[in-house]
Amino acid sequence: MTIRLSTTIAFLGTFLLATQLGAQEVKKDDPSKTYQLLDLFGDVFEKVRTDYVEEKTDQEIIEAAIQGMLSSLDPHSSFLNADHFKDMQVQTKGQFGGLGIQVSMDPSGLIKVISPIDETPAFKAGIKAGDLISHLDGQPVNGLTLNQAVDKMRGPVGADMTMTIRRNGEKPFDVTVTRAVIKVPSVRHHLEGDVGYIRITSFTEQTEMGLKKAVDAFNEEKGDRLKGLVLDLRNNPGGLLDQAISVSDAFLNQGEIVSTRSRRVEDIQRFNARPGDIADGLPIVVLINGGSASASEIVAGALQDHARALILGTRSFGKGSVQTIIPMGTNGAMRLTTARYYTPSGRSIQAVGIEPDIKVEIARIEKIGTGVGTREADLRGSLENTDENAEERQKKVEAERNGKDKEEEKPEDYQLSRALDLIAGIALYSEMPRTTEE
Known part of the structure; x- marks a missing residue:
């Protein structure tokens, strides 16, 4: 008899969830029911251990069952094995290795980018908040837990990871990001x-x-x-x-x-x-x-x-x-x-x-109304200026125009600009003289 491990793990997760959340109520009505469910878990565990098409270690099966229980609660509860727990402790100190994105599990089964971290490989590659990751190095993420997906994103510093991105109804596209040690001044x-x-x-x-x-x-x-x-x-x-x-x-x-x-x-x-x-x-x-x-x-x-x-x-x-991080001895921790x-x-x-x-939405600022567009000198067949210093003055004008073009190419942070305007307005108002009528 062939048993799909993913189906079994999902079943174990559902069973353990019901056991954890409902144990107190079950005990009130029928204390023996809890022990029957634990026996069921033991029976399923033994079947997976002995009959599954590929050999799995006891640790792999039990950790997967625990992960299934926790991940079925909400997108943020999970099991951290010893390695993942160590990585998490490093991250909170402000330095870790990887691509430089914070992610969660989307209801669709894809990985959702909460945000790229400033100046990291993912940020520089153009990954944006809200992006959905459907494939990692060509392999679909559907069916993976969040921890499993994050595990795949980790790897040797300098190694590439190709992610397939879905963004706001656009056609899916691939982005290749090179892993690095992420040092983030907060x-x-x-x-x-x-x-x-x-x-x-x-x-x-x-x-x-x-x-x-x-x-x-x-x-x-x-x-x-x-x-x-x-x-x-x-x-x-x-x-x-x-x-x-x-x-x-x-x-x-x-x-x-x-x-x-x-x-x-x-x-x-x-x-x-x-x-x-x-x-x-x-x-x-x-x-x-x-x-x-x-x-x-x-x-x-x-x-x-x-x-x-x-x-x-x-x-x-x-x-x-x-989320509370609850250490589980040498076995890691649970995020609940x-x-x-x-x-x-x-x-x-x-x-x-x-x-x-x-x-204030993010806006693309169009440079309009500056009075700089097609000039007389740009028109085909226009008369040349024959003044003695015309050539020198023309070079100066072109240099000024090139400088302005470069300035206009610099993107404007519209939201920040509005924030600065707002503070300037508040400061101006607070400095205005007040008059009182008697």
Whole structure:
């Protein structure tokens, strides 16, 4: 008799899920039922072990059964074997190997890109948030768990991986990405005139420190001339909860930042801000988009609910669930969804995301109305200028035109431009003299 291992694993996953979630209720009615189900698991395990067409180790079968149980709960619960658990611990420290994309499992069975990480091979190859990966090196991803797919994306540094991408109804196309060691500074910053720009790519152990260094650098260079901050959380897939809380706390003087609510009322946690605003009340604009998830949404939601910042961009990803990493000794760990996030006003982020206060789509700016187009000198048969210095002046004009063309080729970050305009407007309004009538 031939047994398909994938079907068996799916069955084991369903069985174990029912056992885990329903065990307490089953015990109330018929305690013996639980033991009958465990016997069933043992029988199926033994059949797979002895009769499956290819030999599988006991560890492979049991880990697959556990993975089936956890992955059937939601897209974010999973089993991490010892190697994957070690990789995850490295990632949260801000350095890891791979392509440079954060992914989740799409309901279609394909791998969905939450966001590419800035300046990584995937980012440079043009991978975008929302892309669906259907094949890895020509092999379909359907039927793979998220961990299995991620495993295939890993490999020796310098080795290529070809991904088949589906994007917004376009024809599928292949992108080849070269694996590299990904070193990601979670915070980058620079000044845009008198406005401080802070880009947080992910929430790692280094994020809070990086944020404070950025603000200190702005204050040192600009002092009282600093007009505000832009906090860019676009395509930030999230990360450590404590870092999201710390970043929010840095700009809030008081009040709740976020709460996590699980099945048991006694497990509800509320995290509150401590006095102190590192921006000293300056206006803040937070940029978000569909690639802003989890910890990013916590920060955006907290600052929005406390009216501490204006949120600009497009609706965020909507990952409002809490995953707890539970070590399982030397066997790895399990990532289990244990709670939901709620913003200070009591909004659940899950599947809804954060709606921006000001919706600004990514736009392609056309350079029009500049008065630079076809000129007299461009017309066929036009008269030449016979002045003595005409040639020299013409060279100067051409040099200026070439310079402008190069400037116009530089892409504009439309959302960032609107954020800078907004802060400039707020700063201007706050500086306007006030008059009172008596």
